[in-house]
Amino acid sequence: MSFNPFYILPELILTAGGILVLLAGLSTRKWEAPGKIKPYSPEALALLTLTGALASSLALLWRPEVVKGVSQFGDMIAVDPMAVFFKIVVLACSIFVVFLAADYFQGIRVHRGEFYALLIFATLAASFLSAATDLIMIYLSLEFLSITSYVLVGWLKQDPRSNEASVKYFLYGAVAAAVMVYGMSIFYGLAATTDIAAIHSKLVSYPPDGSPTHIIFLGLLMMMVGFGFKISMAPFHQWAPDTYEGAPTPVTAFLSVASKAAGFAVVLRVLVSVFTPGVVDWTPMIVALSGLTMTVGNLTALPQCNIKRMLAYSSIAQAGYLLLGVAALRLSPLALPAVMLYLFIYLFMNMGAFAVVTMVSARLNSDDIREYSGLAKRSPASAVAMAIFMLSLAGIPPAAGFVGKFYLFAAALQSGDKTLLYLAILAIANTVISVYYYMNVVRYMYFAKPKSDTPLKPSFAMNMVVGFAAAATIIMLISPEPFIQMAKHSAALLTGTP
């Protein structure tokens, strides 16, 4: 129960840094082009804050008591390897987003200080969400993340598409959260507590024939509406394409990785620690949702000609593959590490893809896939990197996405369950379909005739970001062992608890 500021140091740094960035923003003018990142500018402070939080999260992993898991604020949040793992994913994603935003906002008149402050607060919300172990904390951090995201999505106030993205995201999000909180009230009624470990021990204490299974299942379904919204799971995915397309590209990147990772953290924690076999069997439900999500995502991605919209449907499909791992959680010890490994790979490949999209759209002012024609000549390095990210998202061998998918499918097959086997076959069929629209981008970049031959000059920072993401994607294919070990290590604790 004892309070130790060291355990929540990443969050403390984010809170302080967010306020500082907000103040620093007052001294920068709206029409001042960001250009190079100067010290004391909001960009530099935001980077410093996020890097500090990332470093202090990594430092947590060296503490033996954190490896066993401690809780803070009267069991409101857990500080365990899994929470730290998701914090690292979220913080790394936000660092990428700062670089993307610095490039994206060149020539756009926006309040940069407020933007980075909100980005840091959204990161803070996501890191609390990945550690939350209490229904109140889950609700609060999920809403905190949502509300900051609504504002970030609508950041370009003059752009009707950004407005529309924001209003759609808001209406979907608010309804999903309202349904989720009604589900939470049901669990409060059943267990008289909001602590998820205590809810679990109450739910298993019901005699097998007198257990209110239907009510529990209804509550679980209602909570999954809120979580499903965050991870863009079908049938709660309709906001994703419009929001992804209309939002500023760096925000889209944040939503597709950080927001989704935090959503998966809470899904994993709730499903594993509350709904154990004696309570209710959720495997068939997740199997159905996973199959639906990946199929809907992939089939609707096929005809898209806006790259952000295509990546939106692709991220829905990726959520479907991740749900395949979630579905296997109960039957295969490989499933949880596989989900975490895939999220880690997904971080780099998706952020890399969005970095290239940001670079191109900041220079050509368009997100049309046809604008990518001849990118191989106009910016050869970006084209090679984009090809790597597309291969990786499709799960084709010369990139890390293959390793991630391999482990997810292996987890499903290892479980020996028939429905999971069919789901894995469906996932493989979906992977084959997805190759078409990912390779379509590569086809435009390398084989289509460009409209103009003027080379695109990515800034040094963008080249570094894209290069780093591409290198990470390749390295994780060549030697995935340390990453697999890390994921297994982080997952061991959660599955070890009853």
Place this chain on the structure above:
Amino acid sequence: MIPLEWYLGLSAALFCIGIFAVLSRRNAIGILMGIELMLNAANINLVALARYMHPHILTGQVFAIFIMTVAAAEAAVGLAIVISVYRNAEHINIDKITTMKW
């Protein structure tokens, strides 16, 4: 004393009215009102359950206060978003906000 079931029935009815408002309204503010009804349904549930089933544990009431606070913050942001839509589109009919389609 009014039995607990009445409160739970009231809350379920309120939740359904809220969902109906969300699905049938075309005005963004109307939808926002529907969402508020759904949140208040959860609040009634929490407070009634806390009072009847666990009168010595205040978690339910505290949760309800948190929901109200968050709902206020959410409404503030939501109205700001609706205003920025209105400035560009000069209406808030969500059926007509369709610049993006696949």
